[in-house]
Each structure stands twice: as structure tokens, then as C-alpha cells.
Amino acid sequence: MANWPSIPAADFGTEEEVYKPQIRTEFEGGYVQSRSRTTREIRRFPLAWETMSNADYATLETFFKVNQGNSFNWTHPMTNVTYACRFSTDSLKSVWAGPGFRSVQCPIEVV
Numbered sequence: 679m680a681n682w683p684s685i686p687a688a689d690f691g692t693e694e695e696v697y698k699p700q701i702r703t704e705f706e707g708g709y710v711q712s713r714s715r716t717t718r719e720i721r722r723f724p725l726a727w728e729t730m731s732n733a734d735y736a737t738l739e740t741f742f743k744v745n746q747g748n749s750f751n752w753t754h755p756m757t758n759v760t761y762a763c764r765f766s767t768d769s770l771k772s773v774w775a776g777p778g779f780r781s782v783q784c785p786i787e788v789v
Contacts, residue, residue: 679762680750683741685734687755688725688784695722721788722766723752729779735772738784742770749789762789 698719702712730738741750742765752763766787772780 680741680745680748682750682752682763683737685737686727686730688723689728693724695724696720697722721761722785723754723763723787724783724785726784727780727782729775730772730782732778732780735780735782738782739770742784752786763787764789 696719699715700712701715702710704710746765746768749762749764751760753760763786766785771783775781
């Protein structure tokens with residue numbers, strides 16, 4: 679399994695989401711019946727960089743192309759816990775933030 683590339687960590691304050699869907703059925707009397715749709719949650723990390731150098735972006739882009747559809751090891755920058763992750767979207771989004779820099783979005787999720 680590949681390891682996350684050696685690029686600067688995502689911006690401080692990066693979000694973290696625990697996703698566990700449910701099935702809800704509403705009744706005429708105003709009652710709601712619900713249950714979990716799945717037996718486990720999915721932990722998501724919508725990683726984002728406000729300014730990433732073009733060199734670091736090239737490294738991330740290569741990693742994305744090679745590992746899209748595969749799992750890889752990613753270490754959380756605040757807790758130092760290593761997760762087996764995958765890319766949660768089919769694209770790597772970036773916007774030119776200035777000469778030599780990009781704003782990048784790269785959401786991942788735990789396998």
C-alpha cells in the first residue's frame with residue numbers, strides 16, 4: 679500500500695466528518711421511525727490547501743493519478759493516527775492562487 683506523499687499538511691482547521699447514514703420513515707401522526715443504514719461509519723477528511731506550491735501540486739497530482747481507486751496510508755497531522763484511506767471523489771480540484779501557487783481541494787475517506 680502506498681504512503682501519502684511528502685507534501686506540507688493541509689491547512690490548519692481541516693475538517694473531519696463522521697458519516698453514518700440512516701433510514702427515516704415519517705408517519706402521518708408526526709412520528710418518525712429510523713434505523714442505521716449501515717453497520718459502520720465512514721470517516722471523511724475534506725483536505726484543502728489555500729496556497730500550495732506548483733511543485734507540491736505536481737507531486738500530489740502524480741500521487742492522485744497513480745493511486746486513484748486504490749487505498750493508501752495517510753497520517754492525521756494533529757493526532758498522528760495512520761488511516762488506510764482512498765480518494766472520495768474522481769477529481770483533484772485546484773484554482774490558481776497566484777504565480778507559482780494553487781488553492782487545492784483533495785477529499786479522502788477511510789476505507
